[in-house]
Amino acid sequence: MERYRFDRPNATIGRAFDNDIIVHDPYVDARHLRITNDLNGLAVENLSEEGFTIIDHKDATEPRVPIASGVRIEIGKTHLRVFSTAHRVAPVLKFERVDRLFTTLTRPSIVAVLTLAYLLLDYGNTYLSSFRETTFAADAVAIVTPLMPAILWAAFWALISRISRGEPRFFHHWVAVLIALSLVIVFGRLAQIVAFNFASLALNQVLNYATMAITFAFLLTINMRFAFRQRVWMRHAFAYGSTAAFVAYLVLSTYSFTREFKPFPQFDSTLMPRAFLGRSNISEEQFLTNVDSLFIFPSEDENDDKQTERDADNPAIDSIEDASAPDSSS
Amino acid sequence: MAQDAQSIYAEVSESIFQILIIERESGKKVAIGSGFLISTGGQIATNFHVISQAVHEPEKYRVEYLDSNGVQGPLSIVNFDVVHDLALVTLDSAPQLAPLRMANAEITKGEAVYSVGNPYDLGQTIVPGTFNGLLERSFYHRLLFSGSLNPGMSGGPSLNSSGDVIGINVATSGNQISFLVPVKYLIALAEEDAANLPSEGYKDAIERQLVADQEYKYELLIGREWTTQNLGEAQVAADLNDYFKCWGNTNDDENLKYRVTQTSCTSEDNIFVSARFHTGAIDYQYAWVTSEELNTLQFHSLFSTLYSSMFTRNRAAEDDVTNYQCEQDFVSDESGSRPEQWRSVLCVRQYKNYPRLYDVLYMGSLFGEPDKALSSHFALSGVTQKNAMAFSKKFLELQSWGS
Numbered sequence: 011m012e013r014y015r016f017d018r019p020n021a022t023i024g025r026a027f028d029n030d031i032i033v034h035d036p037y038v039d040a041r042h043l044r045i046t047n048d049l050n051g052l053a054v055e056n057l058s059e060e061g062f063t064i065i066d067h068k069d070a071t072e073p074r075v076p077i078a079s080g081v082r083i084e085i086g087k088t089h090l091r092v093f094s095t096a097h098r099v100a101p102v103l104k105f106e107r108v109d110r111l112f113t114t115l116t117r118p119s120i121v122a123v124l125t126l127a128y129l130l131l132d133y134g135n136t137y138l139s140s141f142r143e144t145t146f147a148a149d150a151v152a153i154v155t156p157l158m159p160a161i162l163w164a165a166f167w168a169l170i171s172r173i174s175r176g177e178p179r180f181f182h183h184w185v186a187v188l189i190a191l192s193l194v195i196v197f198g199r200l201a202q203i204v205a206f207n208f209a210s211l212a213l214n215q216v217l218n219y220a221t222m223a224i225t226f227a228f229l230l231t232i233n234m235r236f237a238f239r240q241r242v243w244m245r246h247a248f249a250y251g252s253t254a255a256f257v258a259y260l261v262l263s264t265y266s267f268t269r270e271f272k273p274f275p276q277f278d279s280t281l282m283p284r285a286f287l288g289r290s291n292i293s294e295e296q297f298l299t300n301v302d303s304l305f306i307f308p309s310e311d312e313n314d315d316k317q318t319e320r321d322a323d324n325p326a327i328d329s330i331e332d333a334s335a336p337d338s339s340s
Numbered sequence: 341m342a343q344d345a346q347s348i349y350a351e352v353s354e355s356i357f358q359i360l361i362i363e364r365e366s367g368k369k370v371a372i373g374s375g376f377l378i379s380t381g382g383q384i385a386t387n388f389h390v391i392s393q394a395v396h397e398p399e400k401y402r403v404e405y406l407d408s409n410g411v412q413g414p415l416s417i418v419n420f421d422v423v424h425d426l427a428l429v430t431l432d433s434a435p436q437l438a439p440l441r442m443a444n445a446e447i448t449k450g451e452a453v454y455s456v457g458n459p460y461d462l463g464q465t466i467v468p469g470t471f472n473g474l475l476e477r478s479f480y481h482r483l484l485f486s487g488s489l490n491p492g493m494s495g496g497p498s499l500n501s502s503g504d505v506i507g508i509n510v511a512t513s514g515n516q517i518s519f520l521v522p523v524k525y526l527i528a529l530a531e532e533d534a535a536n537l538p539s540e541g542y543k544d545a546i547e548r549q550l551v552a553d554q555e556y557k558y559e560l561l562i563g564r565e566w567t568t569q570n571l572g573e574a575q576v577a578a579d580l581n582d583y584f585k586c587w588g589n590t591n592d593d594e595n596l597k598y599r600v601t602q603t604s605c606t607s608e609d610n611i612f613v614s615a616r617f618h619t620g621a622i623d624y625q626y627a628w629v630t631s632e633e634l635n636t637l638q639f640h641s642l643f644s645t646l647y648s649s650m651f652t653r654n655r656a657a658e659d660d661v662t663n664y665q666c667e668q669d670f671v672s673d674e675s676g677s678r679p680e681q682w683r684s685v686l687c688v689r690q691y692k693n694y695p696r697l698y699d700v701l702y703m704g705s706l707f708g709e710p711d712k713a714l715s716s717h718f719a720l721s722g723v724t725q726k727n728a729m730a731f732s733k734k735f736l737e738l739q740s741w742g743s
Binding site for chain 2: 137138139140141142143209210211271272273274275276277278279280281282283284287289290291292293294296297298300301302303304305307
């Protein structure tokens with residue numbers, strides 16, 4: 011189901027690309043009909059010579075038929091309902107805020123502007139971390155490359171939408187991806203400032219995960235909204251559930267990573283200009299005092315140690331003891 | 341009386357053995373080296389690194405000898421000097437063989453030296469070469485032998501033309517650059533009373549030797565005034581003492597929008613503890629970074645990426661060391677001529693088997709200027725808390741913006 015809003019006196023419908031509403035229906039004429047809204051009220055003008063038009067289950071034979079708001083029109087195999095803005099629409103058909111926003115954002119011209127804006131943002135972000143002379147071609151490739159998976163993602167959801175609702179809505183999914191990617195960049199930079207100020211690797215990681223979780227939840231919510239007809243709570247349960255699973259995976263893998271042996275130290279190396287620093291320094295002496303307490307390491311599990319020592323000393327006797335009376339040694 | 345290789349070989353070959361490390365489970369050798377008889381009581385000298393597996397895992401490995409007549413038999417460990425890579429093992433019963441004589445006269449540069457050992461398990465060989473002096477720019481003095489030492493010859497003797505031992509084969513850098521442990525360390529080890537070693541345990545003995553060694557090294561370093569040099573607009577430490585080898589480098593890649601001038605100093609002393617665990621090295625580096633093309637955000641971002649990793653040169657595995665713990669903060673020093681702001685990180689890890697020793701890493705970034713910055717770094721391996729703190733304090737106090 012597609013929704014269109016017009017704030018001008020007329021709109022044409024047909025298969026041809028210069029129509030206001032393009033219908034992919036072989037039974038519809040290239041330019042099939044025009045809907046007008048003027049002082050005389052709503053009316054339908056039949057522009058097709060061969061195709062037929064049914065208004066409220068009746069063949070429209072007149073070239074111009076006045077209609078009431080909310081009336082059902084059939085052209086070819088396509089059904090239309092026309093509402094005037096004065097008409098009170100039933101709640102189920104009301105545009106929700108997100109739908110309204112996306113109806114605007116998915117106009118081709120706006121999609122083009124948004125895509126361009128994202129490319130500029132991405133370029134600016136990359137530029138801040140590039141320290142070599144580069145060529146335009148290399149820059150272009152570097153910027154477009156990450157867009158490829160984004161296009162695939164949008165195409166994947168468009169396919170799902172096509173199967174599930176018969177409406178591909180590629181632009182809806184594409185705009186959602188663009189917004190998500192922009193969020194990643196903006197949040198990433200904000201997180202950098204916070205991590206820099208707190209000089210903390212753990213905080214840096216938490217902020218990174220939070221950014222990922224928010225973006226992922228947002229993207230899934232929007233994708234599912236336009237791809238499925240399920241109830242709201244089902245869509246949300248799926249989107250937030252997946253996000254929670256994703257975050258749980260990140261936290262678990264980080265936890266297991268911190269327990270592994272690493273030959274290199276892990277620390278936060280974020281460095282920014284002094285203007286971004288909103289905290290005071292400590293003195294060299296204070297730093298060295300803090301460092302001094304680093305030398306306290308939790309000792310290895312003592313029981314394990316004792317066991318290995320005993321084993322090493324006298325393996326034969328130990329194994330006999332263990333088999334018969336474990337406490338006989340004391 | 342000067343002799344040639346033939347007569348020297350004839351004189352000593354009977355008292356030189358192949359040392360085998362036998363895996364108890366398979367009964368086959370896993371490592372080989374050489375050794376030579378130094379006392380009538382049956383004591384044999386070799387390298388610590390030859391027998392290290394049997395020291396660390398006696399339940400898995402044992403030491404055996406193979407003499408020039410093809411007789412094989414067990415050896416037991418008497419004592420070792422992990423710092424100078426020496427070990428003493430002993431035969432069960434005193435053999436009817438003459439021990440090698442230790443040289444007591446100084447050897448002069450250019451003298452002929454004959455090195456004996458068992459390269460690649462090919463059988464006993466004698467390698468002629470030239471003595472090329474004592475390596476003085478090192479914490480542990482070694483003799484430079486211009487001759488070819490090969491794996492398997494470790495622990496074998498190097499003899500002067502009278503057939504007296506002047507050093508013990510220990511390492512090679514290829515191309516006839518080989519190193520010998522001076523015989524004086526072997527004499528000292530042989531005179532040491534090793535009666536306490538079994539009760540002390542090998543682990544504790546190694547720790548005791550490593551701790552004593554780093555005390556000696558850091559006393560030499562911390563006790564003296566460090567000279568400084570300018571690097572860009574900053575003041576940094578010059579050569580801490582003669583035992584460090586220092587190198588410099590400036591990048592001149594025209595595609596880079598920045599310049600880095602580095603000085604890097606290292607003491608090339610790595611003590612072999614086990615095949616996967618070396619310790620003892622000290623390194624420090626400075627880098628002066630400038631850029632005219634990068635904006636201040638880019639410049640700081642560059643600095644973050646350039647110095648996000650740091651490491652020690654020593655080799656260590658999970659069984660040897662804990663993970664690093666780090667302390668990081670913004671540190672300022674208002675006492676100098678210009679206010680200074682450092683982003684400092686110091687990381688420490690402990691040796692699991694030798695808990696009095698640590699590896700310590702420091703990374704400091706002197707930042708705040710839009711287009712120039714200094715990064716300073718040091719890495720200490722196998723150091724006690726006391727010496728690490730003293731070194732850190734001295735290192736931190738010295739670095740600054742130049743006057």
